Amino acid sequence: MAQYDTIRTTAGARTGEIDAGLRAHMNKVYGTMSVGMLITALAAWAISGLAVTTDPSAAAAQLPNGTMLSGLGATLYLSPLKWVVMLAPLAFIFLGWGALLRRAPAAGVQLGFFGFAALIGLSLSSIFLVFTSFSIAQTFVVTAIAFAGLSLWGYTTKKDISGWGSFLIMGVIGLIVAMIVNIFLQSPAMMFAISAIGVLIFAGLTAFYTQEIKNTYVAHAAQGDQEWLDKAAYDGALNLYISFLNMFQFLLMFMGQQE
Template structure:
């Protein structure tokens, strides 16, 4: 009987430790993601401010909505450099996956901060094309939706791991549709793409949250602190991308252009 009580006590203590560890892990994920979003927002705002001028004498070009561009703005938005700015973050995503097992947790975190800053540079044009009010409004809507979806993904007892392949196929289809519409320039098709994009990344938010939780529970007993640290950063990157994409697709039909 005493041995049975000891086993129960040990099992209870282990379960409590895992629960505490999971909460700390998720706090690390959400905290890292939030700092990444802050870096992105500040980088986008700062670059947009430096890229536009009201002085015609200082302007070296202009963008589609008639705003005058400084040398920096012309380089980022109208020169071939814009392709580097657009594609560099995508390249970093693939690089992060390849380097995860080779770099330290501190290196992975620095990589994420750098990635967030580059995303800010590539997204800086939203401050030029959209009103500040609509950007803030869309951000708040995205934050509320993201919070609810992530909470559901964390607390639901339903196994949604089967959503993964379907959602990834949806992302690929979405990219193909966006490339096609880049040539067609169809407003109706763009509206449909934005709606479908919101739904896909809403699903990915719940799916990724549950996967982060499941991954931690499957590996917590190994006690590999370094691996768990890198896993938290990787999870933060996934949720960061879910939030960012949902925000961009919402902005397509909620945002008011200047």
């Protein structure tokens, strides 16, 4: 009996240790993601400010809504460089992130994530020239509330939603293809459909990634590889960051008021 009590006590202590570690791990994921969002917001705001001018004699170009662009703004938004700005984040995700996870130390992965967040800020800076600041803030708040609810559900649900992953990733690939096609078609109806489907896909991915982060930690916590767990936290933060950011952008298509 004493032996059984010892085993039960040890198992309970181990479970409590994993639970405490999981909470710390999730806090690290959400904290890293939040810092990334702050970097993105500051970078987008700063670059958008440098991209415009109020001096007509210094304007290099003008947008249809009357906004006068500085030389930097014309280069970023109207020259062929705009394709580099748009596609660089995708290139980082598909070509750079996996290599960074495999070869770099945890501190290097964290730095790579923050660099990616700044790059996203560059690519998103144009929204401050198109949409009002109030509608951007309003959409951000709505996205944050939706994200929090979806992530909480993904963390607490007893339902196994791991099967959603492949289906949702296929949906993301389809969205990317449709968006590239619509760059040339410029169809408002197609853009509306893309936005609606995009919100649903990234809502599902928010819950899916949250559960995956939790399950991954529980499966590997006993191994005690802190370096690997730190990298896993940054990878999870990136996945949730991307889900949040895409929900925000697609919701902005519905809720955003143009300048």
